[in-house]
Structures are given as C-alpha cells and as structure tokens.
Amino acid sequence: MKNKLVTLLAAAIGLTAVGLASPDLKARQTVQTEVLDEIKQQVSQSTLSYDIVESLTTEVGPRMVGTPGADLATGWAVAKMKSLGFDKVWTEESQAQLWQRGDLTASITAPYPHKLVAIALGGSVGTAGKTVEAEVAYFADLKALQEAPEGSLQGKIAYVGYRMERHIDGHGYGKAVGARVIGASAAAQKGALAFVMRSVGTDTDRIGHTGMMRYEEGVKKIPAVALSNPDADLLENMLRRDAPVTFSLNTNASGPTGKTVTIANVIGEVTGAQTPQEVITLGAHIDSWDVGTGAIDDGIGIGIVLAAGHYIANMKQRPARTIRVILFAAEEIGLVGVRDYVAKHQDEMPRHMLGAEWDFGNGRIYQLEPGVGPAALNSVRDFANYLAPMGVSLAETNTAKGQSDMSVLGEAGQPAFNFAPDGLDYFDYHHTENDTLDKVDQDAIKVNTTIYTLFAWYAANSGVDFRL
C-alpha cells in the first residue's frame, strides 16, 4: 500500500519512476530521462566533490582519532554540510580508545647496517624506552609464522614478508591484512620480542603502510611495525645471504592507553517530502590515519557523498524519502562510529531503506552489486540499465551487505548497494604519507559523484521497499 501511494505521488509530481513495475516501459524510461538525465548532466560537469576534498585536505589534513585534526574535521564537516544546503546537520558523540604513534627508528645492524623506513601499526605498544635488537626470523606469510614451533622465536624478531597482490577489486588486501591484525600476537606466542612485516601495500615507495592491529587477550603485547616495500626487499636480500641479520627497533607508540577520546559522527539530511521517516544513507568516514592528508581514504568518499547530498538538496523536486549523509567517526580503528550510530538509531533501523558507502578511493565504478529483497530486483535492474552506459555492470549476485562502515548497517538489516570502483592503485597509497590530494583522479570523481547522486535520487524516489 505504502509503495503504491508513493508511486502515485511520484508520478503526480513528475518524479522518476525507475523501478516501478509499470507496464508502459517507454513512459517509464521517459521519466528516467527527465530527472536522472538532469542530475547526470549537472553533476558530471561539476568539480564540487573534488573541491570538497581539496578543502578538507588543505584546511584540516590528517584527522586520526585523538589528534587535533579529528576535532578540526568535525567542525569543518558541520560547516561544510550547512554551506552545502543540507536541511539538518548534527553530530553524535561517543568514545573511542586513544592510541598515540610517537616516534620510531628501525634499522638493520648486521651484517650490513642500514637505516630502514618503517611505521608502527595502529594500536602497537612501544619498546618501553629501550631499543630492542635481535636476530630476524623470516616467515613467508602469517601461516608460516603460526606454524613455527612453540618457543622457537625466543629472543628473536619475527618478520613476515608476504607481498600483497594487486587486483582491481582489492581482494589482495584480505589475503595480506591478517598478518597485520594478528601477526604480533602470533609471534609473541612463540616468544618473539617484536613483530615486523612487509607493508600491506602494492606500491614500491619508501613509505610504510600503517593500519590497525589487535593484541590477543592473555598474550604478551610486543611492538608491531611495517617496513616499506623497498626496505622489506632489502631485508630479504640480506636474509638470503648466509650471515644472521640483526634488527634494531625503538618506538614509543603508546599501545592501548586505557584512555578514551570523544569522537563524533557528522550527519546531514535532506528531508524527504513524502516519507521522511524512510532513510536512504550515504556513508563515508571522516577519520583518517595521521599520515598523509586522507585524500584517498576517505576524503574522496566525503567529497562524493557531500556533493551528492548537495545536488539533491538543491533540486527543484524534493526527494520522497530522506537522504541521510553520514560521515562516520573512527572507522580506521575498528568501525567505532558506525557501531555507535546503530546503537543510537536502533528504533529507526527498520526504516533504513538502502545505503551505499564510498571508501575505496579513486577508480571509476565498474560494477554495482545489490543486496536487496528479491521483489526489489526488477527495479534495481532498471536502475542498473540506466547506469550501464556509464560503464557500470550489474553483478550477478545479490549479496551485498554494505562496504566499510555500511557493513555494520548491513548487519543491522539495512539493504545495501555496493559500488565497485577500479581499485588497482588504491593500495599504493592506502594508510601512507602518500595519501594526498594529487592522487585524486579528477575525472573519475566526477563520474562517481554522478553515479552516487543518481543512486541517492533513485533510492529516495523509486518507491520500492528494498527489503522485500
């Protein structure tokens, strides 16, 4: 009933009717052309999303939880959303664990001394004011480390040399990141003094990749650091020779401090004209690592979803449903902000109709995978057909649960669209000093912003219940 009503209303006021089970395909497509084409034409010419990334990276920069940049970013986002014409803008505060990077020096001390470029993993403890120096034990990957005999790493530094693979969908990350997350505790269980790994990254820059790690309960906490890929090569070239290789590490990374800091999700809404209680979510995360300026991760996402909200807020027609743009806090340290969001919005979760996140950088979208109810698929196919000339194919599967932060909303029942961009270069910059504005593809971000704006409009006005 509700859907029928929305359909009638939408038709009455000339809204797009993509996805309605209309018998008159031609008439329906005419409506698409009128509204979606108007969005497409306007957005695809605009540099707004790039300008937003420029503003964020220039006026704020890095914004790791617990740093001044994180608070600056909150203020920046509120002001930006207001200036972009959102109907409502607010923040939702919660608490996250504080971790501090401090300084770090790493070197090979024998047989051939070299200073190394390394970076502490997020959450790592330091070396307690001392320098740890020990022989390196090499492991090809996490599994090999886990299979090392008990006690075999006593007095040694464990090194995992697994090299991340480059793939368009970034699935090399999943194969590599396990060592980062649980490698330190795996090494500590065998007696290691410290855990060193090849950066989880596809570049060849003398820049380390950070990222979150976790200590297993009851296992000794040892320092965890990543070498830049060229430094990992150097270490491995040395290990291939006969002599033992000794490694020296000094870091005052804080480890778990037990302290918490206030974080804030920043939320902006374009209120729906027909069913404002029904929410379409567009997500990105506002925090970044402290290295780089977080242009790629996730400045681009912020640019895309704020721009999409802006365009829809400024259309003559109002969206039927509410479009809610959420900049989630503390994504990098474990999806903290979105969990708080779900807890706070439990009551309205059933009215979260559909969501999409942008947290995968630069490339052009090549695929849309839905995660919707079967009755909604016809409409999704119509929308995908509309996107097809922009190079977007519809995945054969319908299993999307939401990307990054949105995965937590997916667990909470929100249907999702996963847009897959070409991620070939994403892990060149991910979590590094190299994540800066110049890496943003100014053509691709226009196309992707256009698609997200089309998505938001479609989702808000299709009248489809994406859960059914």
Added chain:
Amino acid sequence: MKNKLVTLLAAAIGLTAVGLASPDLKARQTVQTEVLDEIKQQVSQSTLSYDIVESLTTEVGPRMVGTPGADLATGWAVAKMKSLGFDKVWTEESQAQLWQRGDLTASITAPYPHKLVAIALGGSVGTAGKTVEAEVAYFADLKALQEAPEGSLQGKIAYVGYRMERHIDGHGYGKAVGARVIGASAAAQKGALAFVMRSVGTDTDRIGHTGMMRYEEGVKKIPAVALSNPDADLLENMLRRDAPVTFSLNTNASGPTGKTVTIANVIGEVTGAQTPQEVITLGAHIDSWDVGTGAIDDGIGIGIVLAAGHYIANMKQRPARTIRVILFAAEEIGLVGVRDYVAKHQDEMPRHMLGAEWDFGNGRIYQLEPGVGPAALNSVRDFANYLAPMGVSLAETNTAKGQSDMSVLGEAGQPAFNFAPDGLDYFDYHHTENDTLDKVDQDAIKVNTTIYTLFAWYAANSGVDFRL
C-alpha cells in the same frame, strides 16, 4: 700509421674490424657478427650487472661523501673489481668538502597547520639552533624570484613553485635545477630568511629530492630546502586562499664546514694487448646521496661498467687498447673525483681515445650521439648500424662531450659517446629515499650492459683514432 698497424693486427687475430674503411663491407660485417655477436649473446643473457647493483645496495647502501658508506663503497668496489677479473685495480685518493645533513622539520603554522615532508639541499646551512618562522612569498620560478624588488623579502621565506617537466631525455632537469643551485642566494639578496622550493622531480611521492646547491660569494647564507611535490601542492593550495601563510623551518644542516674528507676514485683496467697505452674509459660514479641506496643513481652505472669490464676481461681475445673502468668519487657534490682524475692523468689525457659514462638510470638506450673527429664518423656509423636492431639510433649531431663525470674528460679532450636511455622515470627517484633496488629494470639493464660491452670492445679494437 699507428691506426693502420692496429688494423692489420686486429685483422690478423680475428678481432672485429667494425669501422675500418674496408672496401669489402661484407667481410667486415662477418667479423662483426663473429665477435660482437658473441658478446651480444653472452651478455644479453646475464644478470651480472643487476647482481652487482644488488650487492652494492645491500652490502653498502647509501654512500654520500663524508659518511661511513662512502668508505665502505671504496672497499666494496676494489674487492668487486678484483673478483670480476680486472687486470689492475687501484684507488686514487683526494679531498672533498664535508657537508652533513643533520635533521630537519618543516611545517606550515598558519592558517592551517600541517607537518611537511622536506629535505635540505646539499651544502645548505642550518637554522643555527633556532626555528625560523615567517610568511611565505611565492614565486612561480627562479626568474620571478630574481626579479623581486630589492629588500622585498625582508623577514620572509621565499618559495619557488616551479614544477619540473617530464621528458624522455631529461631536459626538464636543466630547466628546473637552476632554482636549486642558486635560488638560496637569489632569495638572500632580497632579504629572505630561508629558501624553500618544490622538489626537482617528476614524481608525486611524499618524498623530497635533495641535490647540490651553492652559495654566492658575499651573499648571506640562508637555509635551502625542497618540499616533496605533494607538500608543494598543499602549500600552493593554501597560498591561493586569502590569508598569509606562515612556514616554520628547523634544520641543523652543517653548511660549508671548511673540513675536508678523503675520497677515492676506484679504477680497474683490462689491459690492452696491442696498444695498452691507449685508453677507452667507461665511467660511473661511486658516491650517492645519503637518501635511498643509490641503486638508480648511480648503482646501475656501476653495474653496467663493471659488468662490461668483466666480460671483456674474460674473453679469449684480449682487447687491443686498454679498457679502464673508473668509478668516480664525489660526483654528486660537484664532479670532484673526476677533476682529480684529470689532474693526476694529465700526461696520458691525449691517449684517452674514447669514453662513455652511465649515469642516467633505467631506461633502454634509444640513441647514440658521438663526439668524435670527422674521420672517425664512418666507423661510428658502422657501429651504430650494428646497434640499430637493438633500438639504438644514431643522432644527427656529433657534438657529445661526455655525460656527467665524462664531461670533465671531454673538456680535457677525450672524445665521447653519449648513450641516451629513456629517462622518463629517472627523475621520479633521483636524489630521493625512493632510489632503491626495486626500481632497477632488470630487462633494460641487460640490454644496456650488452650495448656498453659492445661499445667497449668496439672502441678498443676498431683501430680508429676518434680524435681525428
């Protein structure tokens, strides 16, 4: 007379006769095929030159004048040349000025604070134990800085934003490097407190490019630093806004210390069998900057010329002339080692018959430009014809004076071959932390080593006087 004799000798023992003005082209080409093809087949299969770079970068690493690595490199090179079968190996010591980099921090302090990635230019003074903080004055290039009114930079930090162009022959370097060399004194003459510039480099990495600068006599010495390209972008984006931008710099770079350190050219010879007093030189430089491991600049050169010497030393036939491989010291800080070489070898300079340097990194050789006497050109054309199937064209000009160190030998009268490799990526890594082994193109170095070995053999056995 001498040349005729060599010709006859060469013919008698089956040496290649490339370049002899033989009326029987076919017979001559048969000789080419036999000896040069043998070299080509052997060398093009071998990884020796890459293995040498691997050894140097792993066992020595960076080797800036005045650092322990420089002395390590001397010992490494002597041992390597001996193990490679050179007939004679020796060092020639001299003195070079000591400069020490120290530490550096740079940041934008207003209107939006950012830590910056910057690097002191070679030779720069420091900030005398204090932090220099001042408003930034922007200049598009060195010329604009030089045209600033007298006194207009009083109390300011001068910034030159010129962005190096990428070209296959690297000529963008010449257009950009002037600011690096004389920008500090140009800024000081207008009253500036410090000189900051966009790195001379074509990359977009968060890594600064160092390189030598010079202070003008009688002008106040002010600190000179280069920003990484992304940091230069950030600074310029901020300068485009309305508010004044203030910059903070702290460096304890030593400036000219007045102290000298011992440097050493390392020289290895394959002694000529017919006219050993006639010398063919193959050059590269043994020093590097302290950042990176000097794989590209000039580890590749060292790998190529040592491998070329090795192959010829191990041929059944001995070269007619002597092949002298010279690893010049202190190239980076102003061609110091080669000047000492010329001074020490003044007497035998007239018997330096032809030379070639490798100091341009990675790319495949696409061109040969000679700088020889007109009578030698026919022979050079024949040799170039032999190389043509390997993708090497002969330049229309005959004005080569020698590259890098060899330019000083060129000034001293030595004829030269300038081999031009594709240098499109050279300035991505030049003088940076990113100059590491993984950047070495393992296919290209085989081809280039083959060409240099062919060159050495040809030059040593052609019998041509390249000065005539």
